[in-house]
Amino acid sequence: MTRTAKSALTLCTLLSMSACTAPFDIETGDSKPVIVIYGCLTEDLAYQQVRISGSSPYFDEKQNMPVPHAVASIHSSDNQIFDLTESPDEEGLYLTVRPMAAMPGTTYTLNVEVDFDGDGVVETYSASTVMPQPAVIDSISIKPLTIMGYRHYALNLFAQDAPSADCYLARFVINDTIATHHITDLTVFSDESMNGQYFHDVALWYFDDMDSDFSAFGDNVEIDTTFFVRPGYRIALLLSRIEQGYFNFVSQCQREKNGENPFFGGPPSNIETNISNGGTGYFTAFSTAKMEAVVPESEGK
DSSP states (O other), X not given: OBGGGOTTOOOOOTTTOOOOOOOOXXXXXXXXXXXXXXXXXXXXXXXXXXXXXXXXXTTOOSOOEEOOSOEEEEEETTSOEEEEEEOSSSXXXXXXXXOBOOOTTOEEEEEEEEOTTSSSOOEEEEEEXXXXXXXXXXXEEEEXXXXXXXXXXXXXXXXXXXXXXXXXXXXXXXXXXXXXXXXGGOEEEEOTTTTTSEEEEEEEEEEEETTSOOGGGGGGXXXXXXXXXXXXXXXXXXXXXXXXXXXXXHHHHHHHHTTOOGGGSOOOTTSOOOOSTTOEEEEEEOOOEEEEEEOOOOTTO
């Protein structure tokens, strides 16, 4: 079956929902590929990107096949139209013809026309998103701590939450290199328990000390999903307020994929999507607040 075809599986909502207990069957037969569309608009004046591919078989470790020759455009609620063109360097990657910067409070609608199934009839897919207001960071701190004799660092946030119900996305840059390449690297959280309150010293992520000896843990240390740092390293927090639907998309993909990146492998059909006409993936927009801190010396040094 395709990654988008695990409809028999049921998800539990991240953070607050109880465990799923209903029995279910998993169908393992192959099913037709599904179009996967992923795009994220930012506040940066840049050539914004949308990636279009087709889902691959569920047990196939290959990346999704890119979908070429699509006609794509983005329409804004302030009556602007941004056409996209396929990158000459990468099939299935579409960029706006001219640089654009998304604006908070503006609705953006993506339209894609392509004969995905090759039957000679062009299918139309669309998705809309409203760019949230930007997050505001007062400061961050990096605190060394020792747990069972092993050194770690907690990245803590100081920020005022807005009175509205909000969801957030946190990403990290270590020494000017983005550390959050995959969906499992992202941190998403809601303000459900702290709505309108001040985030005082709230831990967002824990980093491991590069010089600690974790050999006693053996294979329990997941090198590919662990961030290692040492004193003197610079860590930048990239914090974004995101829409509820995208929060659900990331949360559900993290639970379902268990380490894979659905942007390059179609997520199952029960993953939330805002792509119409049976497509999957997500089209969203958010701005980013950035704050940097330096890793201090560890305790006991």
